[in-house]
Amino acid sequence: MQVYTLGEGTPEVAVVGAIHGDEPCGARAIERFLDEDPDVDRPAKLIVANERALERGVRYVDTDLNRCLPGDPESDQYEERLAHELMAEVRGCTALGIHSTVSYARPFANVACLDGRERGIVAHLPVEQVVDFTVVADGRSAELPGFVDIEAGHQGSAAAADNAYDCLVAFLQVTGVLPGDPPDPNPEFYEVTEPIYKEPGRTYHFRGENFERVAPGDRFADVDGDSLVADEEFWPVLMSDDGHDVLFGYRSTYHGPLSSLPPLDRTEATAESADEATDD
Ligand SMILES: [Zn+2]
Incomplete structure (x- = not known):
């Protein structure tokens, strides 16, 4: 795992790329951002998580890192140990995980157990959809408090790396790391209701x-x-012919624009204002 820290002090904001080694867009976005030598208003850490799988161009080496959080430091499986290290790095941080897919070209956000802080973040990422995966919660980073994921586009594409970079910048703006106003796209909100599994063979x-x-x-x-x-009726999410050996995709329900959902709690707005915890 590679951890780059920007700014002075203890970061409370993190970006995590290459949770899956065959999804290089997050690592590319982090490299591009670091190459620009950005000035930051508050510290942040940028993490390239599964370097070993990234080098090999595979999703994982022993087991899926994004299905085994919080991990186990004593495990004989590489990703179980890595998950434990990753948890230590992102603990207390508002975080963005960057992924890509074989099923959809444009970026969308994934959340689980959505809270006001997370909702305030995904409202300001350059995405058209937000998908709630709470019902299939199974050790994903999106289940951690203050952690949202994006799917940046097709695995290995230049467009996915560009989308990942745009989401990284917007995330760092909404968390007050970078100056400037993030976008305000009012994405559509979908809630996953069940996975559809393939019959073997x-x-x-x-x-x-x-x-x-x-x-x-x-x-x-x-x-x-x-x-x-x-x-x-349902709305398909991450559905693809051969994106996964046993999973065909997910059924979801469409709930309308994110802005039409009832408020979750008073911390909603931006992560920055949530941190300040002031009255309106
Ligand atoms: Zn992924």
Whole structure:
């Protein structure tokens, strides 16, 4: 794990790239940002998490780092130990994790157990969608308090690295590390309701588009010669033919623009104002 610290003092803001080694966009965005030798208003740390997997171009070496938090320092599995080290680095930090996918080209944010601080962050990232993964919580960084993830685009693409950089800058603006106003895109909010698993040995073909409504009765996928038919409406998320061995994707519910959701708590606004904890 590589940890770069900017500014003076103990960072309370962190950006984490290369949680998955076959998703280089976060590490590229961090390198590009460091190359610019930026001036910061408050300290931040930039973390390239799974260097070993990044070097090999694989998602992980022993086990999925983003399914084994908080990890175990005594484990014989590399990522279990790494997860423990990563937890120590991001403890007490407001954090952004950077990922990429095979299923969708444009950036979107992933959250779980959304709180006001996290909602204030994702409202100001340059993304069109925010997806709540609380129902499938299974050791992901997004489940940590104050931690949000982005999916920056297609794995290995230049566009994903550019999107990751734009999200990194916006995140550092909303957390007061960088000067300037972050974007205010009012993304659409989706809540994952269940995963759809593949039957082993069968070939899947997704017929729809991620984030586009599947109506009851729609044939949304072909599985060998058969069709998968929706019995009720849903919005597909991270659905792809071969992005994952056992997981085809997720069903979600669409809740409307983020701004239309009821307020979560009084800390909502920006991470900076949450830190100050003042009355309006
Ligand atoms: Zn990832």
